[in-house]
Amino acid sequence: MAVAHGSRDPRSAAAVAELLAAVRARRPDLDVRGAFLDLSRPLLADVLDAARGPVVVVPLLLGRAFHARVDLPGLVEAAQRRNRGLSVRVAGVLGPDARLEAAALRRLSEAGVVPGDPEVGVVLAATGSSHPPANARVHEIARRWAGSFGWAGVRPAFASATTPDVPSAVAALRARGAARIAVASWFLAPGLLPDRVAAQAAGAVVAAPLGAAETVADVVVDRYAEALGSGALTA
Incomplete structure (x- = not known):
């Protein structure tokens, strides 16, 4: 079930x-x-x-x-x-599972974002929770990606319940020199919160949710x- x-x-x-x-x-x-x-x-x-x-x-x-x-x-x-x-x-x-991260990275690649592009800043967008350990997992993934893929930076962002939100993450990446913004989806399926993230990141490349990867x-x-x-x- x-x-x-x-x-x-x-x-x-x-x-x-x-x-x-x-x-x-x-x-x-x-x-x-x-x-x-x-x-x-x-x-x-x-x-x-x-x-x-x-x-x-x-x-x-x-x-x-x-x-x-x-x-x-x-x-x-x-x-x-x-x-x-x-x-x-x-x-x-x-x-947590490395295979979920692989799915999120694949969705990002399908959206046209590849590792090693120093002009791209990546927002890792998730639901957000009042339970700090749940949010900490997203922060951990963002830190790991930031040290691994050669982008201008990676910032976590949350659609609800906690901070930083998507506009704050985008602003932080712009301040680091990111010329373009991409949003990696830490959502399983489409819905209200992924749509909110996409609206808040207007003009960015937005990857699809993990779905049936x-x-x-x-x-x-x-x-x-x-x-x-x-x-x-x-x-």
Whole structure:
């Protein structure tokens, strides 16, 4: 059971469906289903209520922010209270994982941004969280990229909940001498927040979200396997 956040934007659910199709192609032996925490259907609570047999829940979340630490465990616990026979194991979130970074860099390359261009400043744009460790992961990736790819600079930016925002990151890169700005997407799927980032970075090259990149599908499969291998499913 792969669980995404959910969005009112239908492009988000379509991107999740495409990702799950890639997961099924890798593991045709598995019954792979999708659900959402909120805003999209089917909701995880409804799917768990209808579940028969053991379930491994794989969060399609890039980091351990509020949804991973609070929302998802709460929904699973509530479902198990309603159905005492329900066996569930919750896998780890997708990140951190070097394969996610590879997917983000590939999306940037597809947008025409290549390593080694000293005139390009890169904004690594993410959702943002009130949980500092989740934001720290994005800062770590930006620092690693800044030291590895020869751009004019790399700055993290967040669409909500924390700073710096995208305009601040763009201004910092301009101050470092960046003649052009590119935005790398640390989002799984299209939606309100990626659109906000693109609007705030008007005139920049904006990479697509990670979506159904092959490496992302590989991470989903591995999180399932890790959860299944960590012990018996529990009711």
